[in-house]
Amino acid sequence: MPTDEDRRAELGAFLRASRERLVRTDFGLPPAGRGRTVGLRREEVSYLSGVSVTWYTWLEQGRDINPSRQVLDAVSRTLRLGVPEHRYVLGLAGFAPLPAASADEVSTVPAHLQRFLDAIGENPAYALTPEWGIAGWNGAYQRLYPNVATTAPTERNLLWVVFTDPAVRDLLDDWHVTSSRFLAEFRAEIGSRLGDPALLDLVARLSEASPEFRAGWERHDIRGFESRERIFHHPEFGAVTYEHHQLRPSDQPEFQIVVYTPA
Incomplete structure (x- = not known):
């Protein structure tokens, strides 16, 4: 050593x-x-x-x-x-890594990451910014959640749509469990950046828009990501079960790539 x-x-x-x-x-x-x-x-x-x-x-x-x-x-x-x-x-020198890039710097995925999402094919996949903005997705994800293409860019955030879009509540088999878990994972990721203006704005808007978010935020739950089974009520195919995976590109670690594979 x-x-x-x-x-x-x-x-x-x-x-x-x-x-x-x-x-x-x-x-x-x-x-x-x-x-x-x-x-x-x-x-x-x-x-x-x-x-x-x-x-x-x-x-x-x-x-x-x-x-x-x-x-x-x-x-x-x-x-x-x-x-x-x-x-x-x-x-x-023994210091923590650099903080993730700000939302302004990574609002959309680079072209090569979008090509990667598209190449995943029939498996729904999307990319998240450090503030969990949905910065890119493939056709399979849009078929699973059509509103991603029509949501305003300022509201195209995973936490925002989970807590404010009724279509997501209908899509998720266990909305209360998933929304609480997402919030705990989000908080675990952004703890060192809680003072960032973009994060403060997101938390303030969500706290005003969603009583469930506000109550969950005040609980201070923390949880790390774990791959798991997810059940969705697909608008075309009914109930479908996927396994939820997450990875970070080595050359663009500020992005999370989320992929749903058949379970």
Whole structure:
């Protein structure tokens, strides 16, 4: 198992390698010694990050220091790290992963995820944003729940339709059980982001629109996701039983993909 010393050494080596790959003209900097156009000096990274040269040097040397998350975020921005690289830096320093992207950033699924949903074929499937907005779905899900295509985008949220759309109550065999479970799973996921404006707005609107939601929210139930059987009253085929699965794409972890397969 890696020790703290191992993680500090890896963090320093990663920061150094990232710094040495940067193109100087991207930062408006002239060539360095002997016309070198690639690689920033430690002093330059520290200045651009607002971090002291000594502190940044110690980071690269793997010294036994405790950098704040703000320092690591600033250095990551200067080094122009992508999301996976930024997560890697935070993980090596012992911090929690980056928060999920906001609703504004992920209101619709990327084209390749929509193609994946479509390829699932006759199995209903849809994608959820961090606030559980329904960002994409396939034809099988639309046949199961036709209102998904006509609901206003601002209300196309799984919790919103479950608690406010009468058609969902008719569709679900156990509305009271499912709605309570969804709410407990939702709360478990968003606990670290309860202050986000988008979440506060959603909770406020649902609390006003649904007495059942308001009562459930005040219970503070927490529950992790588990695959399970679900029974739906299909508008064409009557009662159908599916197994409920959930997965996250490695390249788009802010989305949840929900798939219903025949049970």
